[in-house]
Amino acid sequence: MIEIKNVYKYFNTLKVLKGVSTEIKEGEKVVIIGPSGSGKSTLLRCMNLLEEPTYGEVWLDGKLITPPDPYLHREVIEASKTFVKLFGEALEQNPDANEEELRESVYLSIRQNDLLKRHEGRAYRKALKAIAEENYVDINLARRQMGMVFQNVNLFNNMNVLNNLIAAPVGLKLKTKEEATELAMKLLTRIGLADKVEEYPQKLSGGQRQRIAIIRSLCMEPRYMLFDEPTSALDPEMVGEVLALMKELADDGMTMVIVTHEMGFAREVATRVMFMDEGVIAEEGTPDEIFRHPKHERLKDFLSKVL
């Protein structure tokens, strides 16, 4: 499961994600739609930490891949100097109040008003560190679980098809060269490109490249696949072959998160559709709910443009 908890992403002053929370469960096919610039790619890239969220946390299978966000942990906030100070003041002002309720209200006010400062004392640092250590996972290990397919493909230009496919499993010592080659050939055969094994990416068509990029990720045997507009840069006649491969993957039970403008594909494959607008998930639901019964004005507007 990928858990996204209250993720914000700022590029300097540009606020691209403004508090996104969601979970991607095993077997789900989540399609993310939304206008250009709404933060879809950024959200996807936060999932495997190609972008580091400014606030918030991303969890993968119960492990924390971002640094812990103090605001998401009550015990951390309660260990902060600010909390101790505010709680002391609150106690003084309402000596008769229920202590537990008071703690709760101070905690909430710190959370809601971003009251934590840069330095909050030793106890606070210790609490934060404890969370980080308890849930630590090496990001490079975490990324092996999540294949990513890019809009502009990004096959390695300095390697032929076979080396593109086996570079990671062999380079990361997960498989021997023979094992990796066997899997690579199996997948290549499956997509009908076994004869291209020696070619360099520059010699292939856009659709072939993107399908090879997809199986390059599969060669790592990931549990999740992230797709960022995999067909947007392709000539129209090549879109079909890439979508067909993605459909196959979906039917095989792969957990997928897909940013796309292919609404037909979304309708057919998605178990959940997420509509992003101005850095938040403005609406989400089944394809039926989103495409047939949109509630949000912005979603209706968006659909009228793309359908």
Place this chain on the structure above:
Amino acid sequence: MAAWDSFYRQLVTLEGYKNVLKGLLNTAYIAVFGLLIGMIIGCLLATTKILPQKKWYVKALSRFTDCYVALFRGTPMVVQLLIIHFVLFPALGIQISSVIEAIIAFGLNSGAYVSEIMRGGILSVDKGQTEAGRALGFGYGKTMLKIVLPQAIKNVIPTLGNEFITLLKETSVVSFIAVVDITKAFQNIANSTYEYIIPYIVLALCYLVVVLIVTGLIKLVERRLRAGDRN
């Protein structure tokens, strides 16, 4: 023909060619090892500029690189050579042969240029290549080594070749610190015969031939690399 005769006498009968060959060898040593040292220094310096500028020591190193590059690009090669030979090494009490001093001086100098070349080469590789590597689980170092650097080096081979040719020609100033390179060897011949035309024209031809050979080699390497992935 008298001019030619006296040149021939100096070169062959009086075995001046031995000096010329020695000079040529020195020129080659200084250029080749200078570039090698320059590449090592250049790659290290470029690394300090490419690393994510987050940690304080990376920032400090990157600053150092800026100063280094400014210093070596902002002063003439001859001056650097003179300072190393007459100021720096005597002050440090280092006594080594002038050829090695020249190699070090040219290495330090070309390090500044190579670092800029390498940095440009690395930046010229599409960011998507790095991202694809990282997304597959490669760490920063492995992504650099396996994916970015091979492409960067291929991109910079022509520029590095030019740098080598520039360096090769610039070595003609080493006579300032009493190294006998090919220029000095021909200068000696000219001075002992008071005939300048032929020795200096032959000298120019020597440089030209060497540069043409090097240019050919670079082209060959380039073509090999391109055949590798038919870009």
